[in-house]
Amino acid sequence: MGLALREALKGAGTASPNPIVGAIIVKNGKIIGKGCHKKFGGPHAEVNAISSCVEDPCGSDMYVTLEPCSHFGKTPPCTDLIIKEKIRRVYIGTTDPSPHSNGRGTEVLRRAGVEVECGVLEKECIGINEPFFHSLRTGMPLIILKAASSLDGSLATDNGDSKWISSEKSRKMVHRLRNFYDAVLVGRNTVEKDDPLLTVRHCRGRNPVRIVTDEHLSLSPDKKIFGNDSGTIIITSKTVTETSETKYKNKGISIIKVDENNGELDLEQAFRTLHSYGIRSILAEGGAAMFSYLINNRLADKIVLFLAPKLIGSSVKFFSGSGIELVSDSVSIEDVKYKRSGVDLLVEGNLRYSD
């Protein structure tokens, strides 16, 4: 199953909104086939694993990270093929909680006489598909905050200089995150100040969808964020006029209009719309106002924080304005992991808001 997990990761960035899935086929103690779900709409992991077999899979064991499907979607049921090929045993990582699945695949296999064991390396098999499981549960994309700050929490100096706070190694890691998650989100100020590309350049991979919030559609369409292959989405207010939109026409730019609450764009509304577009995960990359908004409105699910061994002491903190009065009401980070990233400390975990 460990190998099937590794196989599954080959679909990262391209399988979404489908889950990433890996499958390994073993016969007489030897791996005879392997495959993953490489692309949304394409063949499933089981189908690719079976067609890669160097021997007849009849009587073999399959290890698959997610319960095989038994429905007709964009592709026919994997369970039919497993039964037809006379695979003897199927080890499953975890159940697929989708309405069309949810134990049905397992049931179909068992009824056909295939031995099934479910829950093999289950935590890991759920872990590789956090955006998929989260969005099935909530109808929202998984929101991950990515920040690089000095040890005192500064994102920049008081006059806005921020290049570079984290190490080169950490900055490379961010490109891997951009490849893994569906979209990247920044606020208008970050685009004005840094004019970032937000593409994947320091590792192999595809570019995420770029999303920027811009209340009055004041950003110039010449900004780098608008000039690429993967498309850019602007989240703006319902009050903007049609004339202010014309400058973005025919440039592959989409616009989502949302309500404003207390002068701030309602990003929860925007995230629901983005979910309906098939976006299952969003990496929020800045700036300070965006991070604070997402935490204060309980929209951020995870954090990836690169803490650089520097002290800046500016007022540009990555989180402020919470109004929290008691430490017991603070936002805690659960399942926290600490790693080294060059000279930086990488802190990762799930945000848990107090009741």
Ligand code: AOF
């Ligand atoms: C599997 N193996 O590798 C994946 C599965 O539209 P389709 O036919 O591609 O079906 C998509 C659904 O199938 C998706 O929502 C999820 O429930 C399941 N994904 N199932 O047996 C795979 N990727």
Ligand code: ZN
């Ligand atoms: Zn399938």
